[in-house]
Amino acid sequence: MKIFKQNIMEVDITKNQANYPLVILPEEILDHINGNYNNEDLWEANGVNLPSSIDCAYSKGLVLFDKISINTELIKRTKLDFYSLNHDSNDHHLETFDFFIGDFKIPNKPKFKNETNLVKEKFSWKYGFQVLGIFAIIMLISTIFWLTIGTPIIAGIVYILKNSTSFIINPVLVSIMINFLTAFLFFNYHSRYWKLETTFTTTFLESKSERNEKIEKYKNEVNEFFLKANIALKAKKDYIKEEIELNKIALEEKILKTKLNNKSLNLIPLNNTKRGKSELFFLKYLYNQFGKNIKIDLGFEMSKSFSPDFVLFDDYLGIYVDIEIDEPYTLESGEAIHHERTRDSSRNQFFLNYSWIVIRFSERQIIESPLMCVDFIQDTLYAVRKKNSIVESKINSEPCWTYEEAILMKERNERNSYIKRNS
Numbered sequence: 001m002k003i004f005k006q007n008i009m010e011v012d013i014t015k016n017q018a019n020y021p022l023v024i025l026p027e028e029i030l031d032h033i034n035g036n037y038n039n040e041d042l043w044e045a046n047g048v049n050l051p052s053s054i055d056c057a058y059s060k061g062l063v064l065f066d067k068i069s070i071n072t073e074l075i076k077r078t079k080l081d082f083y084s085l086n087h088d089s090n091d092h093h094l095e096t097f098d099f100f101i102g103d104f105k106i107p108n109k110p111k112f113k114n115e116t117n118l119v120k121e122k123f124s125w126k127y128g129f130q131v132l133g134i135f136a137i138i139m140l141i142s143t144i145f146w147l148t149i150g151t152p153i154i155a156g157i158v159y160i161l162k163n164s165t166s167f168i169i170n171p172v173l174v175s176i177m178i179n180f181l182t183a184f185l186f187f188n189y190h191s192r193y194w195k196l197e198t199t200f201t202t203t204f205l206e207s208k209s210e211r212n213e214k215i216e217k218y219k220n221e222v223n224e225f226f227l228k229a230n231i232a233l234k235a236k237k238d239y240i241k242e243e244i245e246l247n248k249i250a251l252e253e254k255i256l257k258t259k260l261n262n263k264s265l266n267l268i269p270l271n272n273t274k275r276g277k278s279e280l281f282f283l284k285y286l287y288n289q290f291g292k293n294i295k296i297d298l299g300f301e302m303s304k305s306f307s308p309d310f311v312l313f314d315d316y317l318g319i320y321v322d323i324e325i326d327e328p329y330t331l332e333s334g335e336a337i338h339h340e341r342t343r344d345s346s347r348n349q350f351f352l353n354y355s356w357i358v359i360r361f362s363e364r365q366i367i368e369s370p371l372m373c374v375d376f377i378q379d380t381l382y383a384v385r386k387k388n389s390i391v392e393s394k395i396n397s398e399p400c401w402t403y404e405e406a407i408l409m410k411e412r413n414e415r416n417s418y419i420k421r422n423s
Helices: 027-034 039-045 079-083 092-096 125-162 171-193 208-246 248-261 277-293 344-353 363-368 370-386 403-411 414-421
Strands: 009-012 022-024 056-059 076-078 099-101 104-106 113-121 196-204 267-269 298-300 310-314 319-326 357-362 390-393
Touching: 027 248, 027 370, 039 208, 039 248, 076 079, 079 208, 099 208, 104 208, 125 171, 208 248, 277 310, 277 319, 277 363, 277 370, 319 363, 319 370, 344 357, 357 363, 357 370, 363 370, 363 414, 370 390, 403 414
Parallel strands: 319 357
Antiparallel strands: 009 390, 022 357, 056 076, 056 099, 099 104, 113 196, 267 298, 310 319
8 A cells, every 4th residue: 555645745836746646837837937037028018119229310200118110111310320420411301300319309410512403405415316316216117107007097098088078188198297297296395305404503501610510519419319318218117117026927927828828729529528437526526616617528629639637727817727637547447547658748748838737636636635636726726826836735645656556556456445435
């Protein structure tokens, strides 16, 4: 007969266990209990996305402290862009648009150049020859067209008109008139540009020394705004850090819920499910404690071979729990089960891959202490919420059996003994 530990039992649910009850946690919940959240996770959960520092200015009055995605319509200038300005730099955007560094509007860059477009009437021989060349090609193509295709068409039209009018119409003459009309319209459109020529002139508004003085002053002003913006950013970060610290538990729970929601299994009902007496016995206690959150006869479309004995859903954190009852052997055939040679470890890993908690009890514990087992499940969920790694219970601890131990338990008829003793 096995010796069981009495009194209060402490189970470290974050470590591997060799005794029943077994609690196996997925990586996401282990990280939650161990507090493995970085600042970026907490800030994102708080709806804040701040840069490490401010080194750019944007147009269109961008508010830095809001969570935004910068689109291509925004005009950006980096610190390097400002530092590279000199006495003859020309930046139309900085001179005319409003730019913001953080929440601070910076002054416009001084304008040093005056650019004008001067349009003069001057015959352009280059353009004229281009027009004549294009016109010659058009006339050649047009002449070939009218002599081969156009004239016969007009001749047909003329023949029809002769029968209805007394005027004499020559098809060739009509073709020539159309050609000349085309030439007139072409020249009339393009001749307006023959005498136009555009020239660009640039003049400096001030002397070089004056421009140097103004641009250095402007760069110093911009640098002051960068300093102010980064001081404001630090103050904003400090305030948010305090806010996050006050709401850290809620934010960490929010992160955990998001991670768990990203991994879900579609549960489907199973027909003709075999279940033992101990499962029906324990179902009454589970239902009394968890109500409609406890389910049986459910499986997974992707892997029907791994169906949980009981499915518990904790709606507070959105956690699924696979609750298993392990027997040392079957009553029908006496086959040893749930030992180190079975697929239990693969089964456990299947549920862990989808962020389920796995809790395994020995059948003896279920039969002898059903209420304590239910309390242990509830305490485990509570420990996850409170980020505690230790769960206390008065359940008698039973070592996980080996294949050989299961055979010996069958020889001693242990299942019948403790089932009859508690029936």
